Amino acid sequence: MPGRKEETPAIMNQDFIEALDQLEREKGISKDVLIEAIEAALISGYKRNFNSAANVRVDVNRETGDVKVFARKTVVEETADPRLEISLEAAEQISPHYTVGDIVEIEVTPKDFGRIAAQTAKQVVTQRIREAERGLIYHEYLDREEDIVTGLVQRQDARYTYVDLGKVEALLPFHEQIPGEKLKQGDRVKAFITKVEKTTKGPQVLLSRTHPGLLKRLFELEVPEIYEGVVEIKSVAREAGHRSKIAVFSRKPEVDPVGACVGPRGMRVQHVVAELHGEKVDIVKWSEDPEEFVKNALSPAKVVSVEIAEDERVARVIVPDYQLSLAIGKEGQNARLAAKLTGWKIDIKSESQVEANQAAASEEAREPEESEEWSSPDGEPGQGADAWAAERTE
Incomplete structure (x- = not known):
């Protein structure tokens, strides 16, 4: 039609290439990777719209943005499929150096291929930008x-x-x-x-919001000594929404780890408790001595003694009678959290329970002497106590 400008395939111009350069700088997406993706998409677009059986290569000029399509044909003596093959005679007209088996590339860029190239390039770039942004976000949060x-x-x-x-x-x-x-x-x-x-x-x-790590990170935010590495959180035990325990250790003798976590007038621990909607938090001092650590972990209960059984991984704890319920806690919560915090199975008994057990053990120790009155000296059954007593009198 008069006045109508003919479409050309070179629609991906210098501005487009500059845009790819800018994407590479801002988004970290390689320009070469983008162009290779565009070329692969254009091959699919060409086959879908022009010749599905052809073996083609699409080339996007890295400097100008020009797009060209080349048909790749194998040189043969006689062609069976002209879309994939070219005769040796025809190939020699292009270059006398071609022999049977070589690949000949012939430009077959359609006149209106520019429109398809522009649409395809836009879709590919948009998709790759989205994928790149997702990848960046993924790695950011993975870290x-x-x-x-x-x-x-x-x-x-x-x-x-x-x-x-x-x-x-x-x-x-x-x-x-x-x-x-x-x-x-x-x-x-x-x-x-x-x-x-x-x-x-x-x-x-x-x-x-229930993970023990949340409690640990909250204290790291609130306590500068933890952030600086002076105070270390050694272990955390948590029953979310109810009660938690943390064991802390100071690398400097002059710094009280428990006091640092509690903060002036208890402000630091109060901020943590408020974030956890009132969850009670016990802060105890960590010790490399298992007896001392178990005793601290059962806080606020007072402990009389702790006996460690290494082979059974059990800590046997004795507390005053009036402290037994406090040491065990509501539904066993305090003892359960202390066990999680220390890594020891904790067996708690009151002083009166221990005394009663000791008395019972003493009673059992005396039973063999009393039973001797009911045993024959030679161990033969059937002789009564009277016969044995008479024999003892003689």
């Missing part, structure tokens, strides 16, 4: 596994609470929420990253 993050509650369904972390929407399963905790849309929450997975829809970040 933050077992770390604490802050996000906004977005919505809830039957299985998850969805938390917006800024670059990704994370999943907080209901069984990983603190019992009795009710989160509402817009609430700001801190959570522990338990797992980061790759999915077809992008990275999936799983959170927890």
Whole structure:
């Protein structure tokens, strides 16, 4: 038609190449990788729209953006399929150096291939940008596994609470929420990253509010001495929503690890407790001496003595009678947490129980002497006590 400008295949111009260079700088996506992906997509586009049986190669000029399509044909004596083969005679007209078995490339770029190339390039670049951004987000949060993050509650369904972390929407399963905790849309929450997975829809970040690691990370945020490495959290035992224990150790004798974690007027531990919606936290001093550590772990109960059985991995603890219920705790919670914290099985008895057991043991030790009155001296059955007594008198 008069006045109509003919389409050319060189539509991916210098501006397009410059845009790829900019993407490489800003997104970290290799320009060569993008162009190779565009070329592969254009091969599929050519076969779909022009010649599905052809063996072709698409070349995108790295400097100008020009796009050319080349048919790749094998040199044969006689052609059976002209779409894939070229006769030796025809090949020699292109170059006398061709022999049977060589591959000849012939440019077959369609006149309107530019439109297809532009659409395909846009789709490929968009897809690769999305994939690259997902990859960057995945690696960013993968590096933050077992770390604490802050996000906004977005919505809830039957299985998850969805938390917006800024670059990704994370999943907080209901069984990983603190019992009795009710989160509402817009609430700001801190959570522990338990797992980061790759999915077809992008990275999936799983959170927890019940993990012991959350308690540890919260103290690291609140206590400068822990962040600086002066105070170390040696172990954590937690029953989320109810009670937790942490064992702390100071690398400097002049620094009290328990006092550092409690903070002035208890402010540091109060901030942690508030974040965990009132969960009670016991801070105890760690010791390399198992007896001392078990005694500290049972705090606030007072302990009379601790006996360690290394082979059984059992700590036998004696407490005053009035401290027994405190040492065991409600439904055994204090003793259970102390066992988790120390790694020892803990057997708790009161002083009166120990005395009663000792008395019973003494009584059992005397039983063989008393039974001697009912045994014959030679061990023969059937002789009564009277016969033996008479024999003893003689």
